[in-house]
Amino acid sequence: KQEVTQIPAALSVPEGENLVLNCSFTDSAIYNLQWFRQDPGKGLTSLLLIQSSQREQTSGRLNASLDKSSGRSTLYIAASQPGDSATYLCAPCRGGNKLVFGAGTILRVKS
Amino acid sequence: DAGVIQSPRHEVTEMGQEVTLRCKPISGHDYLFWYRQTMMRGLELLIYFNNNVPIDDSGMPEDRFSAKMPNASFSTLKIQPSEPRDSAVYFCASSSSGTAYEQYFGPGTRLTVT
Numbered sequence: 001k002q003e004v005t006q007i008p009a010a011l012s013v014p015e016g017e018n019l020v021l022n023c024s025f026t027d028s029a030i031y032n033l034q035w036f037r038q039d040p041g042k043g044l045t046s047l048l049l050i051q052s053s054q055r056e057q058t059s060g061r062l063n064a065s066l067d068k069s070s071g072r073s074t075l076y077i078a079a080s081q082p083g084d085s086a087t088y089l090c091a092p093c094r095g096g097n098k099l100v101f102g103a104g105t106i107l108r109v110k111s
Numbered sequence: 112d113a114g115v116i117q118s119p120r121h122e123v124t125e126m127g128q129e130v131t132l133r134c135k136p137i138s139g140h141d142y143l144f145w146y147r148q149t150m151m152r153g154l155e156l157l158i159y160f161n162n163n164v165p166i167d168d169s170g171m172p173e174d175r176f177s178a179k180m181p182n183a184s185f186s187t188l189k190i191q192p193s194e195p196r197d198s199a200v201y202f203c204a205s206s207s208s209g210t211a212y213e214q215y216f217g218p219g220t221r222l223t224v225t
Contacts, residue, residue: 032211043202044216051211089154097142097212098167101154 002027004102006090012108013080021075021105023090028071030092034099035064035075038087047088048075080109113137115217117203123223129191132220134203135184144204144214145178145188154202160186193224 003026013019023033032051036044048057048064050073056065063076073090085108091099116135124130136143144159158168163180171178175194180186190197200221206214 032213034214036216043218044204046213046215049211049213093212097144097159097161097206098156099144099214100156103153 002092002094002100004090004092004100006088006102006105008105009103010106010108012110015080015082015109015111017080017109018076018078019080019107021077021088021090021107023073023075023102025071025073025090025092025100027092027094028068030068030094031097033064033066033073033090033092035062035073036089036091038089038104040086044089077107080107082109082111084109115203115205115215117201117217117220119220120218121221121223123225124193125225126194127192128224129189130193130197130222130224132188132201132203132222134186134188134217136186136203136205137207137215138184139209140205140207140215141183142206142208142212142214143180143186144206145186146202146204146216148200148202148219149198157188190222193222195224198222198224 007022034049035047050066061078087104089104090102118133145157148154157170158178160180178188200219202219204214204216206212
């Protein structure tokens with residue numbers, strides 16, 4: 001059974017800092033991995049999807065890497081802004097299109 | 112595109128009543144998923160469909176829960192009878208084999224059973 005761990009559980013940083021969110025998963029036989037953002041009381045917004053054959057994906061200030069063999073993914077946020085404050089969720093996808101979610105990292109960026 | 116549409120956004124009902132949640136996936140997507148989110152258990156997959164056919168319902172908690180997808184643009188999740196422990200946010204998501212199965216989520220339905 002896939003288990004997903006996200007570290008840290010919560011993070012508070014001043015505006016402008018670069019930061020790294022970590023995700024580890026126990027079953028490396030994944031098809032892809034998605035990173036999501038969830039604002040309080042809202043749905044999930046897909047940030048990045050990394051396919052199993054890829055090592056990283058970039059979108060604006062976000063960069064996600066994937067090391068499938070070691071069961072790890074990281075989300076790097078450059079020059080953080082208060083608008084980045086949210087919960088970030090990691091979800092590897094195994095066969096059958098099934099996502100398994102971590103508990104998330106709650107990020108607060110202080111102005 | 113309007114994205115995934117869910118209704119109602121909020122539902123408050125009494126224990127024992129029937130509840131029906133509705134979802135319209137993104138046009139052209141061939142996968143549809145129902146998730147439940149609670150503080151205690153996080154996000155859990157309940158059931159998913161491919162081309163309107165249920166593929167995996169192993170996450171459905173009890174026989175009180177049922178889901179249907181009568182056509183490519185509509186799905187329902189029904190709880191009958193509802194119980195207070197069913198209180199949660201229910202999300203619908205859809206994806207397409209043509210876009211590497213990236214899942215897009217709806218805004219969710221917040222269900223409160225009193």
